Amino acid sequence: MRRHLPLKLRESHSDAEGDVEGSRHTIRILLAAVLALAVGLQVAAVFTTNVHWDEFALLHLADLTAHSGRLEAGGRAGLAVAMLIPLVEGCESEIEVIRRARLLWVGLTFLWLAGLTLWLAHLAPRSRTRWRDAGFGVALLALTPAWLDSSLQVRTDHIALAGTAWGGALLLLSLQRPGLALAAGACFGLGFLGSQKALYGIALAGFLTAGVTLREDRLRPARETLRCVGLALGFVAAVGLFRLWAGANFDVAETSQVHRPLDAQFVAQGLSLFDFYRNTIGWSQYRSMLTDLVPHTLLAVALIAATLHALRTRNTNRGALFLACGALTLGIGVALFHAAAFRYFWLTLGVFLAAAFALGLEPILARLPAQARGTAIVGFAALLGIPAALHGAARLSDGQAVQRESLAFVHRNFSAETAGFHPESGLFCQEGAQPLPTFFSQHIYKRFAGPHRAHHTHRLLQTFRETPVAFLVQSFRLNQFPPDVRQFWHENYQPYQASVFVAGRRFSGTRGESANFELLVPGRYRWLPSGGATTLAIEERVLAPGESVTLQSGPHTARFVETVPDGLLVLALNDPPGEAPVAFYRQP
Structure with a gap:
């Protein structure tokens, strides 16, 4: 019996070592699988x-x-x-x-x-x-x-x-x-x-x-x-x-x-x-x-x-x-x-x-x-x-859809040389045509909350007029600019598609009234009424729904030949208007 005991002990020890090695091998396989899954999910989330x-x-x-x-x-x-x-x-x-x-x-x-x-x-x-x-x-x-x-x-x-x-x-x-x-x-x-x-x-x-x-x-x-x-x-x-x-x-x-x-x-x-x-x-x-x-x-x-x-x-x-x-x-x-x-x-x-x-x-x-x-x-x-x-x-839900559609809309409807504005410079493929720097919150505060606020506001609005800037892309930082800048944007840029605002004006009025307004961007403008198939006269030209007219930048007069509940006079683009405005960034 004693002669066989060491052999049994060796066999038992060998079996234990085999079990431990097998467990380690299983753990390695599991870790490799988890790592591969992590890499796959990270790549998919891109x-x-x-x-x-x-x-x-x-x-x-x-x-x-x-x-x-x-x-x-x-x-x-x-x-x-x-x-x-x-x-x-x-x-x-x-x-x-x-x-x-x-x-x-x-x-x-x-x-x-x-x-x-x-x-x-x-x-x-x-x-x-x-x-x-x-x-x-x-x-x-x-x-x-x-x-x-x-x-x-x-x-x-x-x-x-x-x-x-x-x-x-x-x-x-x-x-x-x-x-x-x-x-x-x-x-x-x-x-x-x-x-x-x-x-x-x-x-x-x-x-x-x-x-x-x-x-x-x-x-x-x-x-x-x-x-x-x-x-x-x-x-x-x-x-x-x-x-x-x-x-x-x-x-x-x-x-x-x-x-x-x-x-x-x-x-x-x-x-x-x-x-x-x-x-x-x-x-x-x-x-x-x-x-x-x-x-x-x-x-x-x-x-x-x-x-x-x-x-x-x-x-x-x-x-x-x-x-x-x-x-x-x-x-x-x-x-x-x-x-x-x-x-x-x-x-x-x-x-x-x-x-x-x-x-x-x-x-x-x-x-x-x-x-x-x-x-x-x-x-x-x-x-x-x-x-x-x-x-x-x-993370695998499509959080890029609005951003993707907004920027694709810009490229479909504006040339690479056309100036637009997005505070965080999201339009970097526009061939360097963007006239304004990146505006993070600290930059906005430094320029528009200090003693030179009026000077910087005037320069910003002057840039929009002289460039001219044809569209805006939405960002929560637009609301961090001073009220007079936000009012300027509200009057001169209209929500058009996803997160994009297009140069133009919004009109509503009663038959017989008139309204003086300014256009920043010269080009062809289309009348898009939203409260019914109403017409609008710009100077002497009467525009039916969907009709367009070429206008220069500067002052103009709109006449209400009939009551207009609501409507947009915006740059005539290839794409029709869609749901807008939609937030460009998704908060975590």
Whole structure:
């Protein structure tokens, strides 16, 4: 019997190993399937999710750069604009360009997540659960509605986040191979060329690397000096090479952020903008996200409790918990400082929480009974996964329909040289013919709420008359302009199709009356009564319903040869009028 016992034990052990390996294989298959599904849903949402105004503005900068030869980076170094120029050259459809740009950005997004996973896994290089913990941290970031919406948008943040994630990972790996610090610095430099928000990620990477180095008791002055030098050289090389390339291919002003990314004037403007946001949106968008962050709130409470327990018991998890709490505190500090508290900033803030909870997961689970750990993980997976799946499915409803139809209507009915106006510069395929800059809320406030309000109002209305501007595309920001500008638009532009307002006038009157009016745009105008088949006389020409007449810009007189309940005299276009006005943007 004793001779056979070791054999049975070996067989039992072999069977157990086979079961474990089989379970791991099944888990890998499930993870691969989930990842493939996530990629598929992200790609599908490219074609359905409503385009954000920041996307239009960024593509507009690329279009301006392509037409002028001058690098228009919008206060940034310009890497994102340079990447988008091939997509806007000769474009005919803004929506198609944005879709192609989004597909490129989907690649950037998954490159970022891959780098983030590698980064988080090497925060605890000796842990057997490091890849599980890293995946958990990434899931906490990505399985939120704010991330699902914002990650799909074409933003400079993606470059900053991808650069800092890979830079953070390589900086940790340089503990073993110091030469990798050079590559880490280059990644940080590329991130910075995307957006100055990369500084937040670089700060987190520096904090975590210092913490891991001290925690692992591996501080070696000679090596650290070599790593710091490599890090600086990599950063300077990336930024310097881009400057040389930009200078060789574009006209770059000396005052551009390409040359002076953090000069005093830029910092002062940024702080002034923060003051504007503090006094307008405040924390309203963050408050609207609180219900989506219940799992994160529960984990934060558990992390603090585990840290307090570790302080009392002096257990071996103290280092990881202190580092986790430090990352969480740093993230809170960034949130308080960065007053542009929009939903999309979760892309950056979520990285701090991902790092904190990847570090804190194992110590938190260690406080639970062994049999409860699996239940806790499954419960959290459901708490994260179910809302994310529902929101991900909701993104597949066609939120681009109004935008697509509005911009297609413009291209069908107006030449590429015809001027129109959309506050966020959504008409970037109009061959640079748009006479007005991008108007975000802060720009409107600065121009029309200050001491020079009357001057800027006069200049704006003069531009509309002299250009002339033939149509408007709706935006909620039109209502942020002063009342006299809104009244001017109300009188001179009429809702025609989807989100498009067309130059023209609205008439109603009693038989025998007359009305003096002004037209801004010369051209052929069509009479479209809506309260019955009524006629209208313009000067001496009597217009039957649907009849058109050529008119010059300037003053005119309308005579009511019969009572007109309501009607439009608008530019004669190929398309008939339809349902209008319809909101151009869909609020999240």
